[in-house]
Amino acid sequence: MKKIVGLFVAMLLLLSSCGSVPLTGRKQMLIVSDQEVLSSSLTQYSDYIKSAQKSADKAKTEMVVRVGKRIAAATEEYLKANGMESEVKSFSWEFNLVKDPQVNAFCMPGGKIVVYEGLLPLVASDDELAVVVGHEVAHAVAKHSNERMSQQLMAQYGAAIVGQALSNKSAAVQQVGNTVYGLGAQYGVMLPFSRKHESEADYMGLVFMAMAGYNPEVAVNFWQKMSAGKEGSTPEFMSTHPSDATRINDIKQYLPEVEKYRKK
Numbered sequence: 243m244k245k246i247v248g249l250f251v252a253m254l255l256l257l258s259s260c261g262s263v264p265l266t267g268r269k270q271m272l273i274v275s276d277q278e279v280l281s282s283s284l285t286q287y288s289d290y291i292k293s294a295q296k297s298a299d300k301a302k303t304e305m306v307v308r309v310g311k312r313i314a315a316a317t318e319e320y321l322k323a324n325g326m327e328s329e330v331k332s333f334s335w336e337f338n339l340v341k342d343p344q345v346n347a348f349c350m351p352g353g354k355i356v357v358y359e360g361l362l363p364l365v366a367s368d369d370e371l372a373v374v375v376g377h378e379v380a381h382a383v384a385k386h387s388n389e390r391m392s393q394q395l396m397a398q399y400g401a402a403i404v405g406q407a408l409s410n411k412s413a414a415v416q417q418v419g420n421t422v423y424g425l426g427a428q429y430g431v432m433l434p435f436s437r438k439h440e441s442e443a444d445y446m447g448l449v450f451m452a453m454a455g456y457n458p459e460v461a462v463n464f465w466q467k468m469s470a471g472k473e474g475s476t477p478e479f480m481s482t483h484p485s486d487a488t489r490i491n492d493i494k495q496y497l498p499e500v501e502k503y504r505k506k
């Protein structure tokens with residue numbers, strides 16, 4: 243009997259830990275609080291930023307900050323206007339350009355965005371950079387890190403992780419966070435997301451850049467350039483899933499819908 247009650251409580255808690263993604267409305271399981279996600283990731287982010295070399299290119303650094311701030315502002319405005327004001331509080335945006343030849347960018351929870359210098363030769367305009375930044379902002383807004391941590395925690399601990407049933411929950415969260423953020427993994431800081439998360443970030447990123455007044459149509463040409471310049475590695479932004487052809491096709495399909503959000 244006790245067992246059944248316990249199971250019932252766990253199920254209720256699971257139901258209450260369901261969230262939904264802004265814009266797409268996709269239901270997601272989030273069993274970790276925003277605060278727990280942030281505290282498990284902030285140390286890794288600050289360690290990374292301390293060890294990384296900031297770009298010496300002032301103009302390009304300003305470009306990253308300019309595009310980043312504009313997209314973050316438009317995104318927050320959208321969240322506030324659509325009853326998601328509480329979500330805005332979990333963001334404390336930072337936009338960095340680091341001296342690193344890899345073609346990569348990533349976003350840690352809370353909106354800590356890093357663009358690598360190696361990406362810049364492929365970026366011809368603020369609009370094209372907005373494709374990159376919009377995508378990374380989208381990962382943060384859609385809480386993909388939280389979802390990935392939640393999935394991993396469920397796989398490892400089952401229903402015991404929900405609520406406070408597991409006494410060392412914070413240790414479990416930290417340990418899962420370490421693997422999710424790829425500490426010591428071959429990719430450096432951030433592991434690639436799943437195909438579902440990548441596609442969602444592509445769509446939402448286009449909407450956010452459009453809301454900020456950038457031209458989402460440049461995304462097609464930008465991804466074609468990315469595809470042509472691709473080398474061996476698959477860091478977060480150059481994820482192999484979806485494949486380039488699928489990604490470019492999907493983006494073409496999203497554009498008419500995205501256009502409705504475009505700031506004139």
Ligand SMILES: [Zn+2]
Nearest residue numbers: 440443478479
């Ligand atoms: Zn991504």
